[in-house]
Amino acid sequence: MSVEAMTWAWKQKVGSGQQKLVLVVLSDSADPSTGLVWLDIDSLKRRAEMSEAAIKTALLALSIKGFIKQEENGNYRFIWGAK
Numbered sequence: 001m002s003v004e005a006m007t008w009a010w011k012q013k014v015g016s017g018q019q020k021l022v023l024v025v026l027s028d029s030a031d032p033s034t035g036l037v038w039l040d041i042d043s044l045k046r047r048a049e050m051s052e053a054a055i056k057t058a059l060l061a062l063s064i065k066g067f068i069k070q071e072e073n074g075n076y077r078f079i080w081g082a083k
Contacts, residue, residue: 004032
């Protein structure tokens with residue numbers, strides 16, 4: 001867990017409660033030094049109590065807005081200081 005990542009995530013204006021929840025869930029699992037997140041869709045679904053479609057929609061929106069980036073291997077990385 002990265003306290004810095006969670007603090008950053010809570011402060012962001014993402015435009016949607018579902019997107020905020022996904023960002024906070026991701027931040028709870030972020031590596032503090034790299035920003036990498038090692039959660040799969042099933043883990044996100046369980047933690048956020050959201051459907052797969054809602055998770056994927058939120059991830060896409062967060063990526064488009066520049067809050068996260070999907071790596072080639074499918075993992076996500078926080079873009080620190082994005083907003």
